[in-house]
Amino acid sequence: MLDPQAAEINEVIAESNPHVFDMLSERGRAIFFPAKGILAQTAQASGKGINATIGTALEDEGATIGLSSMASQVVSGDTNLFAYAPNLGKPEIRGAWKRMMLKKNPALREGGISTPIVASSLTHGLSAAGALFVDRGDKIVTPDLFWENYNLVFNYAYGSEFDAFPMFGGGGFNAGALRQKLLGGGAGKKIVILNFPNNPTGYTLTVEEADAVRDAVVEAAEAGNNIVALIDDAYFGLVFEGGILRESIFSLLAGAHERVLAVKIDGPTKEDYAWGLRIGFVTFGCARGGAEFYKAMESKLGGSIRGSTSSSSNLGQALLLRAYETPSYEAEKAQKYEVLRRRYKKIREILDNRKEYGEYLRPLPFNSGYFMCLEVKNGKADEVRRILLDKYDTGVIALDNLLRVAFSSTPYELLEKLFDNIYNAAKEAV
Template sequence: MNPLAIELNAELNGTAAGRLMSKMGSRLYFPKGIIAQSAEAKKSAHAANATIGMAYSKGLPLILSSIVYSMPTLTPEQAVAYAPTAGVEKVRQDWKKLIAQKNPSLNPQNISLPVVVPGLTAGISYMADLFLEEGGVMLASDPCWDNYQLVFEERRNARLKGIPFFSKDSIKASRPGLDLEAINKAVKEEAKTGAVRIILNFPNNPSGYSPTKAEYDGLTKIFKEAAEAGADVLVLCDDAYFGLFYENDIYQESIFSALAGLHEKVLAVKIDGPIKEDYVWGLRTGFVTFGSKGLGSAHYDALVKKLMGAIRSSVSCANTPAQYLIIQAMEDPRTISEKARFQDMMLKRYQAVKQFVVSHPNHPNLTPLPFNSGYFMSFRTEGVSAEKLRQELLARHGIGVVSLGESCLRVAFAGLDEEIIESTYKVIYDTAEGMGKGKV
């Protein structure tokens, strides 16, 4: 059991709450991960706050005009009525059209209608409820988003097995990228049990990496081979940061496109939404879409009803006004140009980070993981504890970053204005080097 859970259980020991606690209740805790570190940074990161997965400009979250101006225009029905359990029909249909537009090689006839869930976290958790047995294994990238541990291990009582997505060689290669060999090995090993369950997240949190076309094909081949060898394969595509691509060699479709029609034994699930793509983090609206060569409309109806059961028995339904605001944002003529402007802002921040990193190679303690997309980039730390470095940056320099374990430091450049990126990274590099030499 996690030490933080043990601490909470000890506190409740001898009380009615402690005695009544379920096994799942006993396993749960609030991690000292991204959310806790971000709350700390909110108080002390006076110079730069690069902790949270949100995009800021001059201290305020980015927001589309359609969202700002549509709020007061909602009808009573749109503002306060219950939404259907699977979501408002129009937003589901519109989102499906958008998925097809953004993923031209996907055949929309062969996928389910997206189901509305209250944010991507809920969608991932529901997929664990439906497809992951207690004691089962979910494969994920190592490093991965820290909440996967809470969802798959503590809540579902299954095991999260990390695959090192970036080896030393794949980081140092002339074109840094995924270690497909390691991924292949882990998938084949798991396939021996008769089933593979994996969650893929591109653009990846925390590395900020998205695959090239060759890597995308390589990943698809790995799953096809596992299916051909007889295993059932579940691939959860966590597309939280979809669309925020900054390099031309990235394949700009979700891997869901290829997996949805790949093989009867492969079930792909796309978990996405406007949360990060459309800068509406707090609207808590995500979508879950199923795709498999082996499924037809009656199967999809049955799967959607299963998911509706998970929704009904947890939050009952998602937020109604948010769904109507998203419909308005999709229809608003300003949205495309505003999103292009925000994307350009993110691109410039990415380029500033890239320029700094490339012009300061061979840092003795910080090695950047490959990054080309999304909100973040991360360093592998050597000779310096990522957590101690985080604390030092916050306490001495007012810079908030996130440590994930002892050797991964994540910097959310989406939260940093372009003009402070160089100075912020200089402090990070100098502080890490000073700590590495024992001078701090």
């Protein structure tokens, strides 16, 4: 199944030089740099007075958020940092990340998970894990609201297809629909991808929903399915309400069943406000594991990394490691968390107070992360986005019938105006 963007580019290559087109592999024919979608919409919003398209976090004054424990080391003069890091990552940072993971997820057992392997970002970690588990024609079970780049990472690169279920039902996560997907189609290998806090919705499971997800996965495993659970924890820790799962869903799945392999893909990109460092981690957890098993799995993933980027940035790892050893690191993080939580609370207040928005817009459930989504009731989300750009000096992302609003990059003082602008544009897009 070729994306129309890939087909368009293929035509250009075939017309310009059919010999080169003949040289392309099946994967080469499927892949393309997405000129439409989120990246293009973000580019169109560049320079607008209010820009709620950006998936990084900005201070209210507009500067990029950063932890001073990292920023203070940028001029280091240490030439050792130009050396290669080990292929699987510096042992010290692998150990530090594991210790921090165990602290942030008290339900995990030290011996129940592997030592994290360093990848060159979460995207690379997802891709390296995909190389191990995704075959051509495989179906990947996912909620229907997911980060669009999964298409390139999995489908166009490895030839899989998504088997999506409606993410929400009855006002919360639709664990019943997930259960049906995992139990459907006869026993076999099932791959599922879960991402909380979610991009684009900003939703994290409640504690009860997380239990229901674990139960569904275990039930499917009991029925003879072998389940690979890819867990994208990019926005881990940014939860803004009570009663919501504070640990990763990895904690609940890592030791759930011998037929369940949980693969945690996480990193400092969003958690530590270090988007450009390009460091991520991949960690395995399985009820039937043990030290030798985890070493063997490390070798598998290590091979996938060795054959793609070979190793990850030494400079990035060194900088992070020093930050993690800085006594003020936790306090710095807490302060940045508060910047985002304050904006989240403000949006809740705006939505509570402005009942008139309900005629045109419906917020999807959200409680965490960088984003929230508004459903445009008449379905014309892209038209609303265009009106916002042209008339209201405002950028948001349109995804089908939804608008994704990044409060991570919108100053607190502009939030009311942002939502009023969206409301006014929605009124006009009839």
